Structure formats: structure tokens, C-alpha cells
Amino acid sequence: MILDANSHPIFIGMPGSGKSTLGRAVAKRLGRAFIDTDERMESTTGLSLQTYMDTHGPAAFARLESATGLGLSPSEPTLVATGGSMIYSDEAMAHLARLGPVVFLDVPLEILQARVGCGSDRGLLQRQSGGLSALWEERRPFYLRHADLIVPLEEGDPNAQAEHIARLLSTRE
Numbered sequence: 001m002i003l004d005a006n007s008h009p010i011f012i013g014m015p016g017s018g019k020s021t022l023g024r025a026v027a028k029r030l031g032r033a034f035i036d037t038d039e040r041m042e043s044t045t046g047l048s049l050q051t052y053m054d055t056h057g058p059a060a061f062a063r064l065e066s067a068t069g070l071g072l073s074p075s076e077p078t079l080v081a082t083g084g085s086m087i088y089s090d091e092a093m094a095h096l097a098r099l100g101p102v103v104f105l106d107v108p109l110e111i112l113q114a115r116v117g118c119g120s121d122r123g124l125l126q127r128q129s130g131g132l133s134a135l136w137e138e139r140r141p142f143y144l145r146h147a148d149l150i151v152p153l154e155e156g157d158p159n160a161q162a163e164h165i166a167r168l169l170s171t172r173e
């Protein structure tokens with residue numbers, strides 16, 4: 001995949017899959033600006049996501065997340081990390097898919113569980129009740145459906161993984 005200045009990779013995936021950590025590192029390697037939609041939402045509202053979710057509820061959170069995705073229009077080469085629940089918004093995903101390749105960081109459930117536990121202290125947006133494994137079952141089809149590029153990742157050195165993803169994004173197949 002070769003990126004031009006008008007094409008902005010969009011990272012999607014489960015909470016704990018490394019969208020923020022690897023996204024920032026890959027953007028740096030590619031000499032791109034980095035936008036994290038979660039950070040955007042926190043600076044827009046002046047609240048932590050957890051506080052926003054607790055105060056305004058999940059429906060308002062989903063609306064804000066969707067509006068944040070829809071509001072992106074990078075003016076310089078950028079890489080975007082979304083929050084794990086962005087894929088619930090068809091509208092936002094359609095817009096983001098026009099900005100650049102949608103990249104799914106596909107991390108096994110066991111690794112996600114080790115990183116985020118059951119997720120109960122993280123304000124996750126969930127349609128059905130259940131722990132992280134239920135969320136994984138519920139969401140994986142969404143991530144797969146929206147992905148232009150699927151990157152399977154196991155546990156490993158984040159720097160090496162960032163290098164790997166940067167290479168995937170800057171190599172002609």
C-alpha cells in the first residue's frame with residue numbers, strides 16, 4: 001500500500017489492541033501528524049471519556065464519537081487512531097473510509113484480556129452485556145467488514161510492530 005499526502009490511514013480495533021500506542025509510533029515513522037479521536041473528544045468536552053460516559057450516558061457518547069469521526073478533515077498527511085466503538089457509526093466509518101485505508105489491528109482476545117482486564121473500568125460501549133469476550137464476539141465482524149487492511153498481531157515488541165505496520169503502509173504490494 002502506498003500512501004499519498006491526501007490519504008490518511010485510519011486505525012480500528014478492540015480496546016487495548018494498540019490503536020493509540022502503535023498509531024502514534026507508526027505516524028512518527030511515516031512523518032505524519034497523529035490524531036486520536038478519543039483525545040479529540042476529551043479536548044472538545046473538557047472531560048475524561050469515563051466522566052463523559054458516566055455523566056451523559058452511552059448514547060451521548062456514541063453521538064459525540066460519531067460526530068468526531070465525521071468532523072475529521074486532515075489538512076496535512078495524518079494517521080488517525082479511532083476509539084474501539086467508532087465502528088458502530090456507519091456514517092462516521094463511511095466518511096473515514098474516504099479519508100484513507102482502514103487498518104484493523106487484529107489482536108487475539110487472550111492478549112486483550114491481559115491488557116485491559118474485563119474492561120469494566122474503561123467505559124466501553126457495548127450493545128449486549130457481557131465481558132470483553134462478548135464484546136470481542138460482537139465487534140469482530142464489524143472490524144473485519146470495515147477493514148481495507150487486516151494486521152494480525154501477537155504479543156511482541158511495540159517498536160517492531162510499529163515498524164512492521166509502517167512498512168505495510170509504505171510498500172507497493
Ligand SMILES: Nc1ncnc2c1ncn2[C@@H]1O[C@H](COP(=O)(O)OP(=O)(O)O)[C@@H](O)[C@H]1O
Pocket residue numbers: 013014015016017018019020021022081115154155156157158161
Ligand atoms: N505490542 C504492543 N502493541 C501495542 N500496545 C502494547 C503492546 N504491548 C503492550 N502494549 C500495551 O497495551 C496497551 C494498548 O493500549 P492502547 O494503545 O491504548 O490501545 P487502544 O488505543 O487500541 O485501546 C498499552 O498500555 C500498551 O502499553
Ligand SMILES: O=C(O)C1=C[C@@H](OP(=O)(O)O)[C@@H](O)[C@H](O)C1
Pocket residue numbers: 013014015016019020038049082083084085122123124125126
Ligand atoms: O471500545 C470502546 O467501547 C471504547 C474504547 C475507548 O478507546 P480505545 O479503543 O482507544 O481504548 C474509548 O473510546 C471508550 O472508552 C470506549
Ligand SMILES: [Mg+2]
Pocket residue numbers: 019020021036038081082083
Ligand atoms: Mg486508544
